[in-house]
Amino acid sequence: MVLKQLGLALKYLFRRPYTRMFPIKEEEYVTGRTRARHILYMDRCTGCTACQMACPADAIKMYYIEGDYPKNRRKIFPGIDYSRCTYCGLCVEACPVSALVMTSYTMQHLITDDKKTTLYTPEMLAKPPRGKHLVTLEKKTWTPPPAPLPKKR
């Protein structure tokens, strides 16, 4: 009665296990679209706070930074709190000058044992990450056409 099931059990007994041994033996699984840590281009940012108004998790806060940035008269730049960010990408879509991009430097590298390292100031965001990464989400590669809305009554 259970011979078929016993045969299946023997077939799966001699297969290799399905576990991915990260980080000891293998690399993490990253594709060309994985969204993780941001990079901020401080010479393009104008301080309009559109990214802060677009974040659903309230993770962006503006900081006052002194320096020679001619496009930014208010001298404020965004900093991201990674313990609240959901990696949705709405801040990248909202920025009108494409100063924020997302890379694939993922959370498997950003796991830490100290919570104080999860709050990133604008200067820390402006430095590109040290390991291998790809830029996966930027605004200038797509702008969809406007919708054909019905005429108003």
Add this chain to the structure above:
Amino acid sequence: MNKTVTVFLGPQHPGAPGNVSFKVVLDGEQVIDIDLIPGFLHRGFEKMMEYRRWDMDLVMSARICVEDPDHVELTYTHAVEQIFGIEPPEKAKYIRVIVAEFSRIASHLLWLMHFAGPIAARYAVGWAIAAREEVLKWFDYITGHRIYHHYIFPGGVRWNIPSDFKEKTLKVLKTIEPLVKDIEVGFFKHPVFQKRAMGLGRLKPTEAIRLGATGPTLRGSGICHDLRKTLGYDAYTELEFKIPRGEYGDAYDRAMIRINEIYESMNIIRQALEKMPMDGPYRWRLPMVMPEGEGIGRVESARGEFVAHIINYRGNQIGRRSLAPYRIKFRGPTMPLLTTILKYIVKNEDITIADLPVLIGSFDPCPPDIDR
């Protein structure tokens, strides 16, 4: 003398389907009455969504149902598109169908984990999770995330598909299919499982309609009702597929329907890949300000009918942002399953406490969508 004992089958119990608890009244080993106690997963979504704009609300709405998030995004998208008064482009409809069907496959494989685990069939759990891992890697390749995608967006889909989409998708389907066949032979045709599940929890068709069942529970009793065929939204009107249904309405029929639905979903995906137009726009850009109006979105999720009702009104508000929608209400498919139907079955049939995991698991409940 009063011989009944009241037991609290709490939220940390391995036989409970998630984070809900039941109050069970026992007489010896027989269950006399059962009551649901929800509220452990209440996060207050409906109030939180009244403080945020409509595109930020899509990111929040995906987190209502953990196992099957794409259908919640789809129903929210339908309601918003009805308020704006637009239809998505052709290419986007086919991509939405493919993403939604993969989400249904992943949800049914996760159901196997919740169902086979508590009844001591741990071998099927490993095979199902291995198959689901391939589907999650495919989601990472298309949308960027594994579980909550935010890919189905009002106006179309958010980004274009890559150039090797067809080959990669067919390869994923070819990898999953032998695993699902092995699960069907190894678990569903096992004589011990058949003895445990056949004849348990019979639901007659008229009672199932009256108590509010939708989805695989209703189809297990013999009624052929599926919103993908009767209402026909997105690209389902141009695809041909069968609807699996059962005969007796017991727990075994309800479980067999889900395996047959995985095969039908693979069939739908292969057809949609053939018929999809490769050129054309994939997204319309919508303005940030939503007009006044009302929209009701209904889809067939993996568990039943999911409904979103959105109302926008610009009167004299008290203390809220003027860009946020006025009222959003969701109704998930699990509420009639665990309240009215369970009480009816327990009162009309002899159920012992050892039958409870098989009975509750055959309904496939998702507790987050009772509490939201």
Add this chain to the structure above:
Amino acid sequence: MKCFDAELLDKLPEKYRDKLCFVGSDTGKRHEVTVDPEDIREVLKTVLEAGYQQLVGITVIDYPDQGVFELVYMLTSIDKKGALVTIRTRILRDNPVIETVSDIYPLAYYQEIEAYEFFGIMFRGHNGLRQWILEDNWAGPPPLRKDVDTRKIVLELYYGGKRYERPVQNRSLEEHGSWGEKQ
């Protein structure tokens, strides 16, 4: 406006027959009628006889500037290929009382408990109104009303009135080293 369901049109009471209209687009196509709150039980019994056997949900909307609560009952039919009917009524905000329909539709028992705990509406004839989802979690006014600002209540109760801002430490992960690299 046009109406496509002759059976429903026959069975409705006299005074609502010319108010039935067909609205909506895409998956939201439905018949809709607005009734007075005293006639709600009679209208729902006739809708049940016309073939709409499942209650999908009861939505409550709060209009504080007009001083009303609006209740929307959504009903669907399996025989008629998933057709939808919505019935709307309005009750006063200062004394919100309406009759229960939980003996006509079984699922209304639980949807009315939810309307009671989130908005404060009393249902006459319902014997189980209590805090069900919010039990032991909330002791304030009904939260989904528009004049209750839940953000301010939580801020004052748990954070002493001020929002906590994390102090800047300027320690990035790469200088500290993650657990993956500290082998």
